Amino acid sequence: MTISTNINQYIQNSLIRGKLCKWDKQIINVYITQITIQIENKELMYSLVNKAIISWNTLLKNNRINIQFNQIQYPSNADITVNWIQVGRIYEGMCKYLSVIGNSIKKITIEIGLPNAYGKNITELSIYCAIMHEFGHALGLGHGIEINDIMYVPHQKNITIPSENDLYVLNRIYNP
Ligand SMILES: [Zn+2]
Known part of the structure; x- marks a missing residue:
């Protein structure tokens, strides 16, 4: 794989x-709220977020990007x-930058769409992909250029894993 010419x-x-x-600190606290909506497999949803956090942390470490996500149990220190959420037909995720000062990200919320009666295309895999994508935004990435x-x-x-392009741009952000 190589970097796209229109990177x-x-x-x-x-x-x-x-x-x-970018974040200007190395440990980013992640608080995962309880699912209050009636769905069948809440534990699966939590485990997909866990899996995404572990995957990103490993990728960041392996690419010498000095930042790690850290799951916390209480909301008070959450970054x-x-x-x-459970809306719409194919809604899968959204990342909102609540606070950015200068070039420093201070606070973010991520919304993950839960399976619902209309979301016939929503699968465990598609939810996991959406979570990985939203955590990419949480690191400061915009939208990519290749499928x-x-x-x-x-x-x-x-x-489910970042491309050379994704990692190149992350490095431009964190190791310029
Ligand atoms: Zn996006």
């Missing part, structure tokens, strides 16, 4: 108010709050 487009997509933005980028939209339902 600058991906970098452009990642600008927040004209800048590449990222993961919420669950195998984890940050590409419309999101491919079977892309």
Whole structure:
């Protein structure tokens, strides 16, 4: 795999108010709210977020990007709050930058869409892919340029690990 020749487009997509933005601390506390909506397999949903956090942490470490997600049990010190929603037909995820100061990300919420009667295309795999994608936004990534980028939209339902492009842009953000 190689970096796409139009990688600058991906970098452009990642600008927040004209800048590449990042966390300026190394441990990012993640608080996962309880699922209050009636669904069958809540434990599976929590485990998919856990799996995504472990996967990103391993990738970050292996690529010498000095930042790690840390799951916490109480909301008070959360940098990222993961919420669950059940709306729409194919809604899968959303990342909101609640606070960005200069080029520093301070607070984020991630919303993960739960399976519902209308979401016939929502599977365990597609939820996991959506969670990986939203945590990519949480690191400061915008949307990708190739279908195998984890940050590409419309999101491919079977892309679970970041591409060379994704990692290149992350490195541009954290190790410029
Ligand atoms: Zn996105």
